[in-house]
Amino acid sequence: MIQRPRGTRDFGPAEMAKRRKVELAMREACSRFGFGEVVTPTFEHSELFTLRSGQSIVDEMYVFKDKGDREMALRPEITASVIRFYVNEMSTHPKPLKLYYVGNCFRYENPQSGRYREFFQIGAELIGSKNPETDAEVIALAVNCIRSAGLENFVVRVGHIGVLKSLVREQIEDEKAAADVLRMIDKEDWDALGDMFDARVLPRKLFDRITAIADIKGGIEELNNLEDSEATRHLRELFDVLRLYGIEDCQVDLGIVRGLDYYTGMVFEIDAPKLGAEKQVLGGGSYALSELFGGEPVFSTGFAIGIDRVALAIDAERKIEPKPALDAYVIPTKDDMRKYAFGMVARLRSQGLRADVDLMRRTMSKNLKYASSLGARFAVIVGKEEMAKRSVTLRDMTSGKQEVVLADNIASEICKRMG
Template sequence: MIQRPRGTRDFFPDELEERRGVEETLRRAVSQWGYREVATPEFEHLELFTIRSGEGIIGEMYAFQDKGGRDLSLRPELTAPVLRMYVNEAKVLNRPVRWYYFGDCFRYERPQKGRYRQFWQFGIELIGADTAQADAEVIAVGSDLLTSAGVTFELRVGHLSMMKSLIADLEPDTQKKVMACLDKRDYGALQTVLPEGDLAERLTALIESRNLDDAFAITGSIPEEARIRETFALLDAHEVPYTQYFGIARGLDYYTGCVFEAFAENLGAENQIMGGGAYRLAHLFGGEDTPSCGFAIGFDRVMVSRGDQGVPRPLTVALVVTPEGRLAGIGAAAAFRRAGVRTLADLTGKSLSAQLSYAAKHADYAVVIGGREAESGMVTLRDLGSGDQETVSVEEAVLRVVSGGSC
């Protein structure tokens, strides 16, 4: 028996229908903000990902050479491919460009709850706007999407300029050590890295502050202060629930301004479900230096966090026929399908009672056609919820099912 590769999954119909339902919910929600979908190849030139993150990430990627000796990789994330697409083909579009994506990515890492080697991301990129309004919109969209997907989460919003202002005078190697300590919340190690002065205490106080006045009392006035205050005021106007958090340490060499993360329930210790912020990547791929802001949502984590919520089953009719009614049943089933109703038909010659038993488990209505119904051109429509039934024409049966009318 050949097993599926480690870190991948098979999806049975119930689970896949739930995933598709949540995916469609996210698509509807993001389109209401004016974002439109784009898609990129599942493999790209390896350089697209190493040019920013360095050769060290290759060990975490599915990298390979094609038959022409070109270095390629399955995509480990989607922001870089989308920005590559923008630089290649969309620089002439009016800005800002509002794009969203949904696709699978691949990373060679240890599988764990909600974390796989093949996983799916849903995200947006707002390209070409460098304003507080743009930052606030992206954060508001992320909050809206998670809420629409039925996720309970905590959203933390900060701005990297505040932390950067405190460590600006440190040597680059020391900055990296400091950020590693802050990322792990290892304040003891931070005191070891910064044994002199009060910088360690000021960094710790900044991370623990939960309002702008306290944070700026620690950092002092900085050039970005007005924009930061405006961003939070706009978030309040969007009615986004969030926590001010100025201790986001990851991505310091990637993000350029506002940063935000969301943490969800039911995910254990690795509970981050969304991350994003303002960044500049286009110039690395041969384009102009272009401000951008975006986020990625771990779709698999969304599904784990939702628990057993499920999604409503599509309206379903089961055809229940005797041998005499089988031909008439084909026409009746076609009428329901033309009306957009999922219609199940028996293919194995089960008895009438066995067909009804199956219908009770998988459908909302049973359409019964025996010899009498076939001769009269009628069907017996049974509401499997209430048990009510009535003999009507095919057209009337379709109308009642579609409109939700009782038998």
């Protein structure tokens, strides 16, 4: 037997119904915010991703040579492709450009709960601005996506890497040392950072300031403990706009230093605490990528949501209600009624109802059982007596009540009872 590759999944009809529901809710949120969908290739020149990200992403990429000996990679994320698309073909569009995408991504990682080698993201990029209101718009959309999907318990943390980045760059001249310091800050590895400061005889005072800033987590008022700077002003304005958008419960967290290489300003994350180890359902921020791909310098803000994790988190909160798969199941009472049954199911389908009919030549009682297992809302029983009256028996599968209705009215009678 051929096994499914490690870290991949098959999704059955019931699970897909749930996933599509979650995905559709988030698509609609993007649409409400004026974002338009784009689709980019599943694989790209691997250079696109190596330019953007550090070695850590490269190590977990699916890379291969195509038949023309070009080095390709399955996309580990979609932001880079969207920005490439923008630089290639959309750079003269009026700003801001609002784009969203949905797609599968691939990373060769060790699978565990909420982590897969093929996973699904929905994300958005707002290209052409770095104003506080831009960042607020993107965060508002992110929160709207998560809420619309039906997730209730989540934590939004917003930071600004400008605070720590400029401080470190200012105080430490050696670029590589500065990068190392930032990396350790990102990992919150204070011991290693302290050791490094000792080894390089860097000022202890700077170390204390760094840890103090990275420790700032809480409401917007936390910023009052910092001296005024471009970054703090940006965050204050951003939070003001968020409040006007009705989003009040965001936390400030200056310890977020995600994706140091290209994130330039605001960064944010959303966690679903119920998820445990893999609780981060979203990551995003503002960045300047287009230059890397040969375009004019343009600021963008974006995010990516892990659809799998959102679905898992909603499931952990409560069951996602899949809608019944069928509106009506047509049962002939006897073999000579089958032709009548096919006509009936065709009529139902043409009226837009989800209808099915017995194809297994089952008996009446087994058909009722089967209809029940399908989750059919109604059984339509067609027999000799009904046919004589140009009618059918309509059985409500939840209540068990049934009545005889005219065949011509069957679809409308069903719709009437479905509410």
